[in-house]
Structures are given as structure tokens and as C-alpha cells.
Amino acid sequence: MANYSNRITPNDQAAGLRRIMAKPGPRVLSVLSASSTQAQQRLITNLAASMVNQGSEVLVMHASEHTLAHHYELDQSPTLLDVVADKHSLAQAIKTTAHGFSSVKLMHKNLLNKASDDHTASQLNLMFNQLSQQYNIVLVDTMLNSANVLPLHKLNESEIIIQLSRKPESITEAYSLIKQVCSELGRRSFGIIVDDSTDAQAQIVFGNIAQVAKRFMQIELEFFGAIPADSHLSRASKLGRTVIDAFPLAIASTALKQIAQRLDYKHDNIFNNKQAQLS
Numbered sequence: 001m002a003n004y005s006n007r008i009t010p011n012d013q014a015a016g017l018r019r020i021m022a023k024p025g026p027r028v029l030s031v032l033s034a035s036s037t038q039a040q041q042r043l044i045t046n047l048a049a050s051m052v053n054q055g056s057e058v059l060v061m062h063a064s065e066h067t068l069a070h071h072y073e074l075d076q077s078p079t080l081l082d083v084v085a086d087k088h089s090l091a092q093a094i095k096t097t098a099h100g101f102s103s104v105k106l107m108h109k110n111l112l113n114k115a116s117d118d119h120t121a122s123q124l125n126l127m128f129n130q131l132s133q134q135y136n137i138v139l140v141d142t143m144l145n146s147a148n149v150l151p152l153h154k155l156n157e158s159e160i161i162i163q164l165s166r167k168p169e170s171i172t173e174a175y176s177l178i179k180q181v182c183s184e185l186g187r188r189s190f191g192i193i194v195d196d197s198t199d200a201q202a203q204i205v206f207g208n209i210a211q212v213a214k215r216f217m218q219i220e221l222e223f224f225g226a227i228p229a230d231s232h233l234s235r236a237s238k239l240g241r242t243v244i245d246a247f248p249l250a251i252a253s254t255a256l257k258q259i260a261q262r263l264d265y266k267h268d269n270i271f272n273n274k275q276a277q278l279s
Helices: 010-022 037-053 080-084 118-132 153-157 168-185 199-217 231-238 251-263 265-278
Strands: 027-033 058-063 102-105 137-142 159-164 190-195 221-227
Touching: 027 037, 027 153, 037 058, 037 137, 037 159, 037 190, 037 231, 037 251, 058 118, 080 118, 118 153, 159 168, 168 190, 168 199, 190 199, 199 221, 221 251, 231 251
Parallel strands: 027 137, 027 159, 058 102, 058 137, 159 190, 190 221
Antiparallel strands: none
16 A cells, blocks of 8 residues: 655755645635536536636536536546555546646446545545646536445535526436535535526526525535536537537637636636626
């Protein structure tokens, strides 16, 4: 079993601390879907590509039984768990995708709901924490495990975004996800992104679910944006490209770029100031 703490010298630790202090820490965003798995993968890929275009270093981590690793060009790639077990190097596990962001797989799907021993879990968390420091943004395609939590401690401590649509069953599923997480981790906030809707329609959906969450769980939700129904999304997917690359003037592209700006700490203040000036 690899022991990463033994490989870090005092000089390495000092240099690492200076790097961390010199810039904001990475923003780690886990995306849970109450919509389709296809929509989840499409959202993460397009957000990551948008953030890269905005000048950020982005890592996407695949950690879900439901979505397909090949969307992040990780079909035959070793996992972080393989690296911890000394089966592969970290360089072999990380891929640079055609879209410009890096990607990595946490572990193979059949292991996501199996408990790791304490030492392995500790080493896996340490590796992820060290890896994430190399990026501005980490987007995680993930799900709740059988214990109703995310697969790494860092993910449970970081931001969680719920993606949903206007369909009643999707709204119900989103509320259920929020309840499950809060039942295990306590009260916390969640971000909300609404699919297949105009901004006005999404605001209604958000207002309803936010009101229920506030009333019955005393938690706050944050609205990050709406992704409109747009045939350019599926057309871009068939081409194997992001919609922002294939159809940059499409309404979905504009919406995704705005959401990416809100989520990217480097651009969030600039974006908010522009919005305030327009209002």
C-alpha cells in the first residue's frame, strides 16, 4: 500500500504551504442529478470546458455508478484507488481531454458502494486532497452511496449542486437527495441548476423547492442558473463536442457560460458586478 505522507519532505511541505497561501484553494463541486444521467454528464463536460475557456485549471472526477466514464475519456484508465494500491502512477490515471480539462476516475463502479478499510480510505482522501490543490476547480460526477453520503470526506465537506428538471418526479427526487444528505451530514446549503427551462420557469421551480427546504429543514438553497431546452445540446453530443465549442451562439451555450462564471471563483465577482450594473 502506498504511503504518500512518507514521500513528502519538510521542504516539500513548506513549498506546498506557500502555494496554497498564495492563491485561493480549489473550489470542489459535486454534482448530484435528479434528472437524467445524460444531462449530468453533459452539464459537467460543458461547465468544465467553459471554465477552461475562462482561464481556469479544471479537473473532472468520475465517481458514479450511473454515468459512463467514456464521456470523460476514461474508458480504460487506472483509478485513484489503483494509484493508492501502487498498481499505477498518478500520471497514468489523469487524462487531458480533447475539451481541455483534466479527468480522473475515483474507483471502478463496482467498488463505489463497498466500504474501504480505514487505511485505504485515509490514503484515498489524502491523494484527492493533494491532487485537487493543483487545480482551480474540481467538478465531481457523483452519487450518494448506500450510506447516503458522497464517497470521499472532502466531497462531503465541500459544495454540492443538485441538477433537476421541471418534471414533478425530478423535483421530488431532488428534495429526497437533499433530505438524505442532511440526515447524515446535518444541515447545509445546496446549489440548484434547473434543466430544460427558461430562467423564469427555473426561478419558479427553485422558489418552490427552496421554500419547502427552508420550512421543513431550515436550510438555504442557492440558485446557479437554468439550462434552456435547446436542440444544439444533443447535436453537439452526437458530434462528440461540447455545445459551447460546436455552437457558441446557441442559447444553451450562453446559459452554460453564465453558470460557469458563477461557479468559478476567479470570475464570480466580475460576473456579479456586471449583473448588478445591468439590473
